[in-house]
Amino acid sequence: MSYLEYNTRRMPAGLAKVLYVNWPLVALLILVASYGVVMLYSVAGGNLHPWAEPQLKRFAFGLVIMFVVAFVPLWLWRSISGLAYAVSVLLLLGVEFFGSVGMGAKRWLELGPLRLQPSELAKVTTIMALAAFYDWLDLKKTSRILWVVLATLIALVPTLLVLRQPDLGTAMLILLGGGVVIFASGVHWGYFAALIATGAGLVTAVLQSRGTEWQILKDYQYRRIDAFLDPTLDPLGAGYHINQSMIALGSGGWSGRGFMEGTQARLNFLPEKHTDFIFTTLAEEFGFVGASSLLILYMMVMGVCLLSALRSTSRFGALLIVGVTGTFFLYFAVNMAMVMGLAPVVGVPLPLVSYGGSAMIVLMVGFGLVQSAHIHRARLPS
Amino acid sequence: MKRTEREKEFSHRVISRRGLLLGGLQLGVAGTLLWKLRDMQLNQAEQFHLLAEENRINLRLLPPVRGLIYDRNGVLLAGNEQNYRVVMKRDDAGDIDLVLARLARLIGLSDEDIERARRDMLRNRPFVPVTVAERLSWDEISSVAANAPALPGVTPEMGLSRYYPLYKDTAHVVGYVGPVSERDLEALEAPDPVLMIPRFQIGKSGVERMQDDVLRGRAGSQRVEVNAVGRVMRELDRVEGTPGGNLHLTIDAKLQNYALERLHGQSAAAVVIDVPTGDILALASGPSFDPNLFVRGISSPDFSALLDNDHRPLVNKTVQGLYPPGSTFKMVTALAALEDAATDGRETVFCPGHMDVAGNRFHCWRRGGHGRVGMVAALSQSCDVYFYEMAQRCGIDKINAMSARLGLGIRYDLPITSVSAGLNPTRDWKRRNRNAEWLIGDTVNASIGQGFVLATPLQLAVMTARLASNKAVLPRLLRDPLERAEREVASLDLRPEWLRLIRRGMFETVNDQRGTAYSSRVVSEGQVMAGKTGTSQVFSITRAEREAGIRRQEDLPWNRRNHALFVDYAPADDPRVAVAIVVEHGMGGSSAAAPIGRDITLAALNGGTVPPLSAYPAPQRNRIRAEQIELEERLRPPEALRVSRA
Incomplete structure (x- = not known):
């Protein structure tokens, strides 16, 4: 959608935009975030510090950002998509050369007092860039090989840069987020069949390369794979996280041990109890009722966004919504699968619930884009 | 790019189709997650709950x-x-x-x-x-x-x-x-x-x-x-x-202390039994050791010192030490003969100092012989030949039976470690263990408590208590604090006239001038004791040694000397305590064991205290007083033996 297409008569403008905000989505996001605040209060032993209060403030800030992003006309976002993408790739390169090391990985870029995690930014900008790309591209050329390769490259560049940090979880999210947009744009099936076959080959290569000179992943990543394949092998070492997580989760039962009664997390059997493993604490304290209700809430967010995408006549907007929600889905699906022992332990937080700044703000920016697409969708003729 | 309405329509259709497909896929994944969650939290909850408890709770x-x-x-x-x-x-x-x-x-x-x-x-x-x-x-x-x-x-x-x-x-x-x-x-x-x-x-x-x-x-x-x-x-x-x-x-700590100190310096054992009940009042084995060393973890030099000591402090000689009872066994032989009606007890036997049996000469301890002796004199003067004769008349089976009846060769059920059964040698035992037939010479040796016969000091004390009471006294070490009444002890059913002879012989052993323990008599009224000495051979003096000039026990190295034994009960007319003493390699029962027996018996009758001098014959009192002073220094002071239980 270009400015020329921007039909002021059919678009809400000014304060009227407030009426067109996707309010059910806002309500759902607040509900999800409140799960996070409650759980962070619990894992801190009934304390707003050190996690619950900052999380609450951050979410409030995130909501403000979301509305700001939402009220900006969609065509403006479309036109700066390429620039945003270029900036985030440059920042990723900056991390590669000037980044500071934390937890054995280079992820942060320190710009004066500001600590930036460009990999988080790249998640949104990659989706924006691809949505804009397909909006620009002639529909007939969508499945032409040259353009498919170009789209793939757009997704692959930030992915590889993040993978080098190394941050397997985020790299995967960027790649799959991009993949969702490419898929939604209508690229021919054959490419995806080929991709899956290639992926299978790559996995084999990764596993086969182990111990050789051209080993692809770091040792700790291989160990995580091992622990995933059989967590009981080394319950105190590599498989510890998954084992403890499964114990805590399973011991929750139907209705859980009760608020603040989760023993496993509070007694530090759970690693990263306030970040990646917060779902375990939820499942332990509120049982199946609490855990499944969060999953259902997430799926409702998905549903509301999908409806919005289906009703959007803007190609850019619809692709943007599908891309952002696809990434959102990957976040919680991978995280939940991880704590249930169905997926390897990769650092993927539970969206809007896990403690953590960058990821939440970036997600809220993403939902801001979704809202913007929703507000500025072309009214269907009534 | 400007799109036509058809293109827009197409784009919308494609995105809708693919979006719905993605939505379906996502729904499927979410369903899988939900199913797995349900499986873990509902189906396996109990198992995980248990694991969590194990994780968390430490017993x-x-x-x-x-x-x-x-x-x-x-x-x-x-x-x-x-x-x-x-x-x-x-x-x-x-x-x-x-x-x-x-x-x-x-x-x-x-x-x-x-x-x-x-x-x-x-x-x-x-x-x-x-x-x-x-x-x-x-x-x-x-x-x-x-x-x-x-x-x-x-x-x-x-x-x-x-x-x-x-x-x-x-x-x-x-x-x-x-x-x-x-x-x-x-x-x-x-x-x-x-x-x-x-x-x-x-x-x-x-x-x-x-x-x-x-x-x-x-x-x-x-x-x-x-x-x-x-x-x-x-x-x-x-x-x-x-x-x-x-x-x-049942131990009396005071008496136990006295008994152990009285054994001081000797490798010896002393047992005091309360005759009516069988309560063990003292069970002293010398030398002893400090058990506190073991609690703390004994150092290896300390432990080697205990192991290397030839007086074997770690061995409880009262129940573990096996000794040929020697002449203290003669009461058994005498009673066996009486029961067999082999003698009426008044009949005399001539002792020329030896007796030839089956081509072997068996000596009496007195080379010159005792002359004509009846049962009482044979006991008090410890004539060996008399018992050689009686044993041959009644046979080993009768002696075995009487021996068992008096409590020898039986393992008492006591709550202490290494309680030995001793040895009451029967024909059957010899066949099984020595693979040989019982010989008449074995009977002759057994008649005076030599040969195969072995007994512990505790068994000798029980035997003495049984002789003194005609009851099947059994030793007892644990007192039931709730038990008020005295235990009913079964009668031994020995004929009173037999026991009168035996007790007379034991009385004269101590109180007759010719008795072997006359020098250890008690003179105070109501505490007079009756007893029997014994000297049991450990090794006989070899011909070579005899030729080298060794004739007396004193000339032998300590560990080859004879054991000294003494058993007694007191008061003689109403026995309250029975005592058995064994002094390893003490050489003579009357010289080494009887004085200890007398002192411990007197102490037992006097509540575990040092006996009054008046109990001893006047000529001995100065010497005994000197011994007592030395002993008193070693005894535990009364405050160390205070009653700590109400």
Whole structure:
């Protein structure tokens, strides 16, 4: 959608935009975030510090950002998509050369007092860039090989840069987020069949390369794979996280041990109890009722966004919504699968619930884009 | 790019189709997650819950307080002592070498102690407290507490450990405790989990071992919540254990002390039995040892010294020591002959100093012979030939039967370790063990308690008590504090006229001028005793030695000399105590054992105190007084034997 297409008569403008905000989505996001605040209060032993209060403030800030992003006309976002993408790739390169090391990985870029995690930014900008790309591209050329390769490259560049940090979880999210947009744009099936076959080959290569000179992943990543394949092998070492997580989760039962009664997390059997493993604490304290209700809430967010995408006549907007929600889905699906022992332990937080700044703000920016697409969708003729 | 309406329509259709497809895919994944969640939280919840509890809850055993052991009057024989110790945790200490060095300066640790503590700490998980030093004085523990800031991770603690306030007095009876060993655990069918507590102590010998299940008590438990590294966060609940039961022995600590000191310097045993009940009043085996050494963990030089001592302090000679009873066995032979009607007891036998049986010459201890002797004189003067004759008349089977009836060759069921059955040799025994037929010479040897016959001092005391009471007295070491009435003891059914002869013979042994123990007689009224001496051959003097000029026992090395034995009961007319004494290699029963027997008997009749001089014949009193003064210095002062139980 270009400015020329921007039909002021059919678009809400000014304060009227407030009426067109996707309010059910806002309500759902607040509900999800409140799960996070409650759980962070619990894992801190009934304390707003050190996690619950900052999380609450951050979410409030995130909501403000979301509305700001939402009220900006969609065509403006479309036109700066390429620039945003270029900036985030440059920042990723900056991390590669000037980044500071934390937890054995280079992820942060320190710009004066500001600590930036460009990999988080790249998640949104990659989706924006691809949505804009397909909006620009002639529909007939969508499945032409040259353009498919170009789209793939757009997704692959930030992915590889993040993978080098190394941050397997985020790299995967960027790649799959991009993949969702490419898929939604209508690229021919054959490419995806080929991709899956290639992926299978790559996995084999990764596993086969182990111990050789051209080993692809770091040792700790291989160990995580091992622990995933059989967590009981080394319950105190590599498989510890998954084992403890499964114990805590399973011991929750139907209705859980009760608020603040989760023993496993509070007694530090759970690693990263306030970040990646917060779902375990939820499942332990509120049982199946609490855990499944969060999953259902997430799926409702998905549903509301999908409806919005289906009703959007803007190609850019619809692709943007599908891309952002696809990434959102990957976040919680991978995280939940991880704590249930169905997926390897990769650092993927539970969206809007896990403690953590960058990821939440970036997600809220993403939902801001979704809202913007929703507000500025072309009214269907009534 | 400007799109036509058709293109827009197409784009919308494609995105809708693919979006719905993605949505369906996502719904499928979410469904899988939900299904897995349900499986874990509903179907396997119980299993995971159990795992979580195991993770979180740590059961700790609280060692029970060990039961106390008292003597018959309530004097404490085995107690629990407060024990100050210093424990240290690695994770709190930081630099353990530095802290240990400071601690060593404060309470004087040896390099060995430091090395052991270091090793224990590095071997255990960092939060496990390790005992660095035990049995510290109050001053030492206070200085550790005062310097706490300089000693991170170091905590002064108080525990209980076993101690034996009477030291060596009851070492062989009460025994001692020590740390549980692998062997101890293997010996038990279902070891109490409390035994797994580090440094928990178990009875290793004596009453401590045999009554361990009573004394041990039941462990309490404490459920604590631990975090992932095992640090205790809080106590969930606590079940106090049951302290071990207290035991009351029949031993009289005062008499026991006297008896042991009276044996001083000798390798000897003394047993005192209360005749009406069979209560063992004293069970002294000399030399003894300090059981407290074993509780603390005996040092190897100390232990070697005990092992290498030729007087064998670790052996409880009263129940474990096997001795040929010698002439103390003659009452058995005499009674066997009376029962067999082989003699009426008044008939006399001529003793020329020897007797030839089946081509072998058997000597009487008096080479010149006793002349004509009846049963009473044969007992009091200990004529061997008389018993050679009687044994041949009644035969070994009768002697075996009488021997068993008097309590020899039987293993008494006592709560102490290594109680021996002695040996009452029968024809059958010899066939089975020696693969040879019983010979008449064996009977002749057995008649005077030599040859194969072996008895423990306790058995000799029981025999004497049975002779004195005509009752089937059984020795008893544990007193039931609830038992008020005297025990009913079955009669032995020996004919009174037989026993009159035997008792007359034993009376004259001590109180007739020609009796072998006349010099050990008692003159005070109501305490006169009756007894029998015995001298049993350990090795006979060889021809070569005789030719080398060795004729007397004194010329032999100590360990080849004869054993000296004495049994007695007193008062002679109304027996209350029966006593048996064995002095290893004491050479002569009348010279070495009888005086000890007399003193211990008198002490038993006088409540365990040093006997009054008036009990002794006037000419002996000066010498005995001198002996008593020397003995009194060794005796435990009365305050050490105070009754501690109400």
